[in-house]
Amino acid sequence: GQSLEQPSEVTAVEGAIVQINCTYQTSGFYGLSWYQQHDGGAPTFLSYNALDGLEETGRFSSFLSRSDSYGYLLLQELQMKDSASYFCAVSPLDNAGNMLTFGGGTRLMVKP
């Protein structure tokens, strides 16, 4: 099975850097994904790590360490519009990677 743990809530100020951690227990997966969801909206894809290391996409970066069963999403130069929920998710090997199992989500509040 799959189990992903995230902090439930994080607060930071505008312009700051914040790291959202995701620890997991899985029986094997293709990669770790990150999704952003604003209140009332649908999840939007942010980043994907198939291999260990850092993936950078603009202000957002994601990191994966399979040996540590750990990943994180790094948000730089925080803006008010970054206030949202962030979910990590894995694509399990036992379903050909077609399904996603989500963590509980981290609610990020950015303050002025």
Next chain:
Amino acid sequence: GAVVSQHPSWVICKSGTSVKIECRSLDFQATTMFWYRQFPKQSLMLMATSNEGSKATYEQGVEKDKFLINHASLTLSTLTVTSAHPEDSSFYICSAKYRESGNQPQHFGDGTRLSIL
């Protein structure tokens, strides 16, 4: 731009009504689509995997007779909530993968907020 379209975005109806939600892949063929349910301030829970031309695969605890899934074409999957009751009120979201491979992200529809009175 959006690659998955979901309709309707919001439904309010009386208890006992059946509600159909459509999920369309735009400009690509999706042999597999996914249906999720999300309660307020909770994570997304996979309900079922919709396979074109065959029966859907339901997750444990999801009643297949209550949540009917039809994947009639390569671009359309429908979820029908039959005889809906207030406890079925939730945010229903579909998704599809642009390409059928393990390392590709899923694209989500905008979701359907279902409120049963």
